[in-house]
Amino acid sequence: MAEPRISFDALAAFAAFADTLNLTRAAAALHLSQPALHAKIQTLSRELGRPLYEKVGRRLVLTPDGEQVARFAREQSDRVGRLLDDLRVTPMTRPIVLAAGHAAYLHVLGEVIRTTLAERPGSLRLLHTNRGEMLDAVRAGRAHLGVSVLDAIPNDVVSLPVATYPxxxxxxxxxxxxxxxxxxxxxxxxxxxxxxxxxxxxxxxxxxxxxxxxxxxxxxxxxxxxxxxxxxxxxxxxxxxxxxxxxxxxxxxxxxxTDLPQVTYHAVHRRHAGDDPRVAALLTAIRAAHTTPTSRSRRAPSTC
Known part of the structure; x- marks a missing residue:
């Protein structure tokens, strides 16, 4: 039996749909008709032998297989984009997606974002999320990097402390x-x-x-x-x-x-996302902008 053949075009179309779960908006973003997009997704589903989404009430939701395919499609899109950047000798030009909440954007990431965008306009796309949404976005590949306070350290992603405050x-x-x-x-x-x-x-x-x-x-x-x-x-x-x-x-x-615990913000990414030089550069900038948790814990409370 021949192995199924999956086109990159179909994967890219499904990734766009997975980001919105709306055929009309995804088709518009891809400059396709809705029937054409639907046909691409149906072909991909047939080639894989798995349903990729289903209707729950009035909403479209990804199946577990669909989540896995969407994650793979986003990773492939990133890899192709980096390859094209390298071939054009203009590396790190594609924006990376950062997911965080209001507090992190205001008090932990503000200066890093300002500096990054001043040096490379358009290099960041910001998602406003709560803690759970941030982890979901990173796991699903909708965000390259997330920053938040974590109650527990997840074992399915890489988590690094970036700033600790009283x-x-x-x-x-x-x-x-x-x-x-x-x-x-x-x-x-x-x-x-x-x-x-x-x-x-x-x-x-x-x-x-x-x-x-x-x-x-x-x-x-x-x-x-x-x-x-x-x-x-x-x-x-x-x-x-x-x-x-x-x-x-x-x-x-x-x-x-003094008898309340300190609060640590963590940067979170998928296991191989750190191989992306754009993610590595942003993570380095975030960590460099703050003192280590150990040194900060010995200091009196201060602003970021």
Missing amino acids: QVVLVPEAHRLARRRTVKLKDLAGEELVVPPQNRPHRVSLERAMRAAEVPWTVAAEIEGWPLTVHYAALGVGLAVVTGCVTPAAGLVARRV
Whole structure:
């Protein structure tokens, strides 16, 4: 029996579809008609002998086989792109995709992104994701590199620490705790805090720590994202426990909470993605922009 033959054209078409799970948008991006794109995907599915997507309710979703094929297709597209760059003697010209959340973009990656884009305009494409979405994007090949705080280190991707910060409490300059260099959780007893919505990782870990220390506190407001959290703390709504790289607003001071664990941001990529010189260069720049976790842990809390 002859081995199935898979065309790169069909793989590229399926990768575009997998990124949107929308035949109309994918066809437009490829400058194809929707029937032509559908035919390419059906041919690929028939050649592989596997269904690649299915309809669930009103949505199209990839099958497990489809996820695997999409990941392979993206990797092949990257390899072909790098080959073409090398043949044109213009390496590292294709953009790499970086996935991270609001806090990482603002406080960990901002300067690296600014410098990278100043030196090589168009060399980055940024995906805004939460922690789970970042890992999904990296695993599926939709992102070359992801950056986030991780609760647990996954074993199916490469994970490297890039920056570690203490946790600090933001208090008004006139607050009783502003006179302290550091505080403990017990010092927050009875305080009203500006916190993330329930079930967010930071909220969960803070509640767990306060409960273990038997510290009573109340919710002043539930706010999504560090910028609004800092803003409402500056308005006097309540105190806020944040990562130490967050810059206090005018009228606030940051005091390290010594019995809360430090927070480490990790860069995550697929096992062979580090062979891509574009990914390696970006990862080197990110790690070089921050001190090592060991040296940072010995310092007082500061901004990024």
